[in-house]
Amino acid sequence: MFRRPRRITLVGLVLWVVRISVVVGVLAGSWATLSEGRLSGGAWFGLLTSGLSQGAIYALIALGYTLVYGVLFMINFAHGEVFMMGAFSGMFVAFGLASTGLLEDQPVLALLVILAAAMLTSMIVAVTVERIAYRPLRRAPRLVPLITAIGASLFLQYTAFGLFGPRVRRYPPVELLEGRIDLLGISITRIQLLTIVASLLLMIVLYYWVERTRSGRAMRAVSENKDVSALMGIDVDRVIVTTFAVGGLLAGAAGVLYAFLFNRVEFIMGVLPGIKAFTAAVLGGIGSVPGAMLGGLMIGMLENVGPQLLLLGFDVPSTNQLRDVVAFVVLVLVLVFRPTGLFGRKELI
Amino acid sequence: MVLALILAACQASASASPTESAAANGGEDPAAICAADEFGCVEVAAGDDILIGTALSITGGPANLGLDSQWGAEVAGNFKNDEGGVLGHQISWVHEDAGCAEAETGQTAAQSLVVNEQLVAVIGTSCSRTAVPAAPVLAGLGITLFSPANTSPTLTDPTSPEFAGEFYGRTAHNDLVQGAAVAKFACEQGFETAATVHDGSTYADNLRQVFEREFDEQCGGTITSQQAVAIGEVDMTAVLTTIAADSPDFLYYPIFHPEGTLLTAAAEGFPGLEDTQLGSSDGLLGDPNFLDGAGDASLGMVMSGPACAGDFYENTFLPAYSDVSGEDTPVSVFHCHAYDAANMIFATIEEVALEDADGTLFIPRTAFRDTLFATENYEGLTGILTCDENRDCADPDIRVSEIQEVDGELAWVVIWP
């Protein structure tokens, strides 16, 4: 067959320049840093565990994004605020428990109560937002729910500002979670370990729910084809609410873990983690549950290791400032070069 | 003829004659003085209050910084009002929010303030970058801007584009002074290497730059790494990992709560930083949130800052501060500077104001400025204040305190000089 030679477009050229500079940059930076040998193996490992625990949290939040997108094809921009509300409510419960002494006497039980409270609050917030802001717009053009979601996000943020004030808060100290632990020769802080373990457990539960339970199957059906599912007798509205609820539950748990990990609770705490979690969902392939999990872990690790690895070798000061850039650069690169992500389904784009 | 005489007599008694006013002011005539003054006078009628403005960062994230200064000034005002006010006039405040992160908000605050024509002076701003557009707006009307919290050297440096002009001065210390003091301390401790962390604010950035320069100049110290955390930063592991790779003798992070608190907490037991001395400055000094949040991790940490302590401070100022603010302890670090600034303003008014026979007070603006910035050896809460030729009035005496356990509680104890 006669093959017509492809035209070189300006856009194509720009894309190739980007591809090459990314590859060159990564290789050059890594080589420069590693050959300098400034950070020890233990230091790198510390960054990796840090990234793993943060990534686990991103994964939990990303699951909320990916589930909702699979079912509604919309980006729930307000999901970061669902996460934030969970963190706040967990904080209040935690302080309440601390004042009754339960936090000290029965830390495990107290932690479970805190998690439950946060997950419940987040679930309620998520479902309420769906009901008020998204449901009336089910049939609207794509951009309309996105703009609504942005509005809902702003609204929730500043509601939290009005309700709880702008001060940065923290969780009460829990002795059980302080200090480091040595596991198989690896030094990791207890809270990081808890985060990773708890997130893994939740992800396993979620996977089970999606794959094995009836409502999970219904959700998958709706995400495959909404109209046919309705014809088959599935209550689409209910499935959607359930999806939001599940996403909310996970985000609430993430909120508590995040707050314990970083000891920082404020009304804008959901903005950056929300965007990064969405990046993770996109990276893993939007609509894919294992994709969101993997994407989250990857974003967490890239964020922690990336700036140091690529820039320390060039003596760039304050590499830490650029960690947020990593997530955004990954987002841009993934969407430009491989919008389906790692495990995504092509139809969803 | 008789009518004319009567009219003349009525005229004479109706208005205070210049000679009468002049007599009341020891031979000076207010009308003439005010006319001669480039920006005229503030007129405060008998029975009216003297208006002083504040332009501080009283909302949003840095609200504590601004509110703390505002309350400090208000305490001074309340004390003065209890004594009968300034020359018989009570002190009244106009508060505006000057913001912190963006320079525009300083401009807006200044524009809001100048709507009040009888403003004598403005205490502000909190963050140096908001003073840059605010000062010219106020100076254009002859209103003096007196800052309790700006520390950027550029504001009082005539060669800098950020020079705030001649109607600007401050009771807060210049970063040049504090950074040098910290470097001196570090050198005297025998530190050879140091790392710095700033938070993107000009305050922190300036301080650590001055420190780095002085550390090198004074004793040839080496800076192993310069790092930064963003305001809102949650994870300190990455920053600390990079710093710990070089195990510096001294880690200096002149930042605020909560970033400083989180950094301190994370640094405890961090591999590579076991022998590193942690240090900060008045961003964290005296902040109860820091002690709360960092707990025992803060033991042994040093902080520089002006001294503000003593019997009057503990037993008279602090209770009054609690009354005004509703807080148990001060929420930031510049309340003493604000208190001193307010009192210096009051003292200056008392010195330059002229009164006419009606009891109206006239405060010539340029004379007010000149007298305020000629203050020498004023005893304030922050020390002995003398305004230099660039209108930096702060006591250059910077102390370094260490966090120690005192009677079972964590407290700052002055250890240097």
Add this chain to the structure above:
Amino acid sequence: MVAAPREGLLRRTVTAGLVAGVVLVYLSMVGLVEAFSHRQAVTGIGAEAGPGLLTLGRVMIGGAVFLGGLILSGRLSQLAAPSAVGRLMVVGGAALSGLIAGSVLALFVLVVSVIDVRGVFLSVTPALLDYLTFDQGPALGALIILMSLGIISALAGGIRLLGLQDRGAVLKALTAALLISLLEPLLRPILGQLELADVNRFLYAGGGLTQPAAAVILGGVAAASWAWARPAAPLRQRVRDLPGEQRRMIGIGAALAAFIGLLILPQISTGFVSLVLVNVGFFLLLALGLNIVVGYAGLLDLGYVAFYAVGAYTVAVLISPSSSAGGPITELVGTAWAFWVALPIVMITAALVGIFIGAPVLRLRGDYLAIVTLGFGEIARILFGSDALRPWVGGPGGVIGLPNLQLPVVGFQFTSPSQYIYPVIAFSALAAFVAWRLANSRTGRAWNAIREDESVAAATGVNITNYKLLAFALGGTLGGLAGALFAVQLRSVYPGTFNIIVSFTVLAIIILGGMGTIRGVMVGALILVGLPEALREFGEYRFLLYGAALVAMMLLRPEGLFPSRIRRAELHEELPPEEQEQLPKSGGGGLAVSAGPISTYGPGSQPGG
């Protein structure tokens, strides 16, 4: 069939009351009531000396209930019979909903007076309680709340029952009084500058309207509105009878008069007012630019602040002697010409950045495009403030020491906001003109086609790639222009200005105002930027307003307040007959007060679910 409406009536009433009650509790808990509780709407009401009772916080509460009652009674009057009984039901229903709202708020007051929730909800202070209960304590206060809100809502119901003209008159009068009262911080200094001290004293006292002034405004506006709207009104008839040509002339004359008023305004008002207008102007320029990208070409750009930053930093580096480059343009041509010579460079740079950002994302679908551009905006923010790029753009210290804007030949220096407003107006007018011409040009039609349906547009031969890139480039240019003006007015550039909220604010402006029209963008900028700047009580709550505005607009009126005819047709499908309120007959202009969520997205989707 007869029973159903009555049940429906009751259900609607109760729902409306509950919703209103929840809104009131929300406003209280979030601190909005408290923030506005200090300024008086009309001074001296209910108190002989000292602050009166009618403070803005109470107006907020009463106003919310009033609006709710108005909307509800609108529904009720459609469903009820047009008899005396029906009318009674309308007013009764409104009163009932008011009572329900009041009881929700009263319940809140009672609960909170017993349980101290300040540990969780900061704004629920004893001061707030005193305010809500008129200092009468929880029990009596609850009663007062119940009754007063019931009465207000009943009044709203009664107003609904008035004839269309009378109702319009009353509502316009109330709105006018509220506006004039709200804008006191702006109007009072202006009147002072104009040396109209007597008018000032008549109108305002203690931060709010005086009682006589309120009466005059209410009566005067009501009378004027009534006179205009009367069926046989001679004046309006005369205007209607004028041939179209003359009416257009009057319209143009009015617009010209408003424009001249705007030009005079800075001279007769304070620097503060001018500064507010200048800030509105910056956002107007930004909105005009984003309007091209989002409104015309349909590309949702959430990172528009990047262009603002690029414009500001580029001009700063080029013309400030203390920048990293030493201000090469200033060195070259001197301070008078510096800005003008640098401006084309800035705009071209911004356009190039637009192309660079646009090129990789062309193929992406709407919401992905939005997120990617969001990423770009954040990357810009972080990079500009980072230490890594400090040698070029100054890091946290930014770039300072920009010279004043100057007019070269004339030798005039712009120093104060009241002077800067003229270049801002000039550039805004220029940008508006360019945008207007673009909208009606071939390019504009191509963008319309792309926005409607990309594949169809491509099939008809429209070069999608080029037109999209053009949109990005032009939008970027305007954003860069706004940034350059901003930088030179402030004479410094700091990284803290360029955050994501700016992008969201600009988006909210064009959403609220109406994508695709200049007029809409202007109104949006005035409301969303001018109002919070003027009303300092707003503070950070302005972002709450933005969020609520975005959601509300999408739910109720996605085409915005002043949409172009095309957009309205795009977004409003057939309205089910019973939901149809009076739509304006003239295309693309009037403000239709729609009562309640209108089902806009096709038959079959229920508004209430």
